[in-house]
């Protein structure tokens with residue numbers, strides 16, 4: 001390895017970006033990791049537990065954080081994006097734009113300093129299902145473990161309160177955007193995914209019915225750090241869920257929405273059915289599906305769920321969801337395609353299993369890359385020196401993401417060493 005070898009830029013600090021960063025750094029390469037949120041971990045740290053082992057996201061995440069902390073070769077920029085990339089393989093220049101956090105150090109602020117505040121903001125970590133104070137810790141496991149100030153949400157009174165209660169030097173209310181210019185030899189794009197927008201699914205409530213939630217919201221509802229402390233209850237009235245439906249392929253495998261399969265939604269719903277059954281032994285779960293796709297060893301999870309008498313699977317694409325005005329219960333219309341019966345069934349809550357949309361569908365990487373029809377980066381035609389990893393490339397689960405990211409780290413290392 002050359003002593004003057006340039007670093008690798010990793011864009012996106014989810015499980016894909018973290019994995020690529022630690023794999024490259026542990027063999028001696030410098031890495032600059034750029035993450036747009038205030039914390040690392042991406043969507044995975046927002047899961048309650050993850051299949052197939054049903055372990056909490058802490059297990060894999062903590063190991064990666066430990067590896068990052070131990071490695072001086074990794075530089076992290078959170079609340080940051082890459083605004084410009086120029087150059088070529090082995091010799092790229094990039095401009096990073098870093099938003100102000102207004103909090104200057106880790107561990108400097110704690111809950112006692114924020115509890116008197118009245119200014120609040122929607123908790124985006126919990127998909128807006130609750131509010132946090134304007135000065136907040138993004139979540140319990142957040143790394144870096146530093147608070148963030150939403151200055152726009154802060155009232156004048158609260159500005160004066162935090163100035164008095166927070167230790168000297170912990171806050172810098174005059175902090176501004178920072179621009180950082182870097183030179184790197186290779187780039188890994190690990191910008192991941194976002195859930196499909198339910199507002200486009202008019203026939204399924206269009207996001208307007210309180211008791212119709214999405215699969216990512218269900219993860220937060222079931223999580224201890226979620227809006228209900230982990231109790232799965234109806235958003236409209238806080239009642240325990242007794243009879244719940246999952247609508248598979250909500251906007252997926254549909255020419256009017258996402259024509260592709262997101263690969264993980266069947267497993268996600270089976271996993272979430274288990275959350276419900278573990279919390280309430282009387283709860284009934286119905287999963288409406290087109291095809292159940294549980295690839296390879298995941299099939300066992302599916303067959304185990306079929307053993308549960310309170311879990312029913314009905315083959316049929318849900319045509320319509322209506323809401324009863326008084327009760328906020330939901331009525332689902334669906335044809336059972338095996339019995340050819342038209343069903344009209346009532347549930348107290350519904351989960352839409354929405355698919356994954358690449359973040360690059362909306363916001364492209366500022367360099368000419370090849371994308372497929374849906375905005376995923378086309379891994380088959382990688383640009384020399386720029387390699388995509390994880391869900392930036394295709395929808396997949398964590399185990400596939402980590403293998404893919406390790407491969408991307410290797411490609412980046414090969415690029416840095418070319419010509420030696």
Ligand SMILES: Cc1cc2nc3c(=O)[nH]c(=O)nc-3n(C[C@H](O)[C@H](O)[C@H](O)COP(=O)(O)OP(=O)(O)OC[C@H]3O[C@@H](n4cnc5c(N)ncnc54)[C@H](O)[C@@H]3O)c2cc1C
Pocket residue numbers: 011012013014015016017034035036037040041042043044047049050051052080081082190191192193194215216219264265268271354355356359363389390391392396397398399401
């Ligand atoms: C409902 C649901 C449940 C799931 N449950 C499981 C499960 O139990 N087990 C399992 O194995 N898989 C599960 N998955 C799949 C899992 O979430 C993905 O495999 C994983 O999130 C992919 O990681 P990633 O790093 O590629 O993307 P992400 O998790 O999306 O991370 C991407 C990161 O990049 C950042 N970013 C985006 N754009 C930019 C930019 N321009 N600049 C800088 N940073 C940027 C994002 O903020 C984010 O931190 C589930 C998926 C769904 C939909």
